[in-house]
Amino acid sequence: MSSLSCRDPNGDLWEIYSSNSQWRWRRTARNGDIVGASTEAYxxxxxxxxxxxxxxxxxxxx
Known part of the structure; x- marks a missing residue:
């Protein structure tokens, strides 16, 4: 699995990752809770x- 990530100034972690040759994103808050994710694969x-x-x-x- 390939992945990229970055952290927003507010501390949220954004991950861009591939699974089964398709790309998705996930947003994780500082407390570790996933607060957003892509609804489709790209x-x-x-x-x-x-x-x-x-x-x-x-x-x-x-």
Whole structure:
């Protein structure tokens, strides 16, 4: 599994990860609770990152 991650200024962790050749994102709050996740899988990593940005991601995953 490939993955990228970054942390927002507010402390939330954003993870972009691949599973079965498709990309998804997940947002985890400082307390460890998952507070958001993609509702669909993406063939292209860039499309997944664009969707995460539309959902509030304010950092650049690396």
């Amino acid at each position: 063939v292209n990593r860039a499309d997944c990152i664009a969707n995460a940005r539309r959902n509030g991601m304010g950092c650049d995953p690396k």
